Amino acid sequence: MFNDQFLKTQEKKIRESIERIEKDIEKREKYSDIGGSSDDNALEFEAFEENLALGKSENKKLQELKAALKKLENKEYGICAKCKGKIEEARLKLYPEAVYCATHAK
Ligand SMILES: [Zn+2]
Numbered sequence: 001m002f003n004d005q006f007l008k009t010q011e012k013k014i015r016e017s018i019e020r021i022e023k024d025i026e027k028r029e030k031y032s033d034i035g036g037s038s039d040d041n042a043l044e045f046e047a048f049e050e051n052l053a054l055g056k057s058e059n060k061k062l063q064e065l066k067a068a069l070k071k072l073e074n075k076e077y078g079i080c081a082k083c084k085g086k087i088e089e090a091r092l093k094l095y096p097e098a099v100y101c102a103t104h105a106k
Contacts, residue, residue, distance in 0.1 A: 002078055006089065011072050013096045018065050021058050028055060064097040080104055 002010075028051055071077040078087045080101035087101045098105070 001075075001086065002089070007072060007077065010077065010092060010096045011069070014065050014069050014072070017096070018062060018069070021062050021065070025055065025058055025062075061097065064099070067099075068097040 068077065071079075078089075078092055078098075079085070080087050080103075081099045082104040083101060085101055087098055091098055091102055091105075100106075
């Protein structure tokens with residue numbers, strides 16, 4: 001499958017991404033408490049919606065990253081969920097959390 005050096009690099013990248021996203025989420029949760037003037041409710045609502053959408057995609061990514069980490073531990077990392085083939089290394093370098101090979105990714 002993949003060589004150890006590659007897997008180690010991927011694990012490091014994944015852990016760093018998880019850390020970064022968790023910090024981002026924490027920051028956003030702090031900010032969402034601030035503000036409350038009635039003048040710009042509409043604006044605030046918009047920002048809130050945006051944050052919500054952002055938070056959703058972040059949470060999704062976080063879950064994918066954690067799943068990838070688990071796969072690394074179980075030695076199942078880099079296997080396409082559809083064809084069970086090997087996911088391209090170049091693709092994994094770009095998306096360490098990739099679940100599908102280039103052929104089966106949307
Ligand atoms: Zn595939």
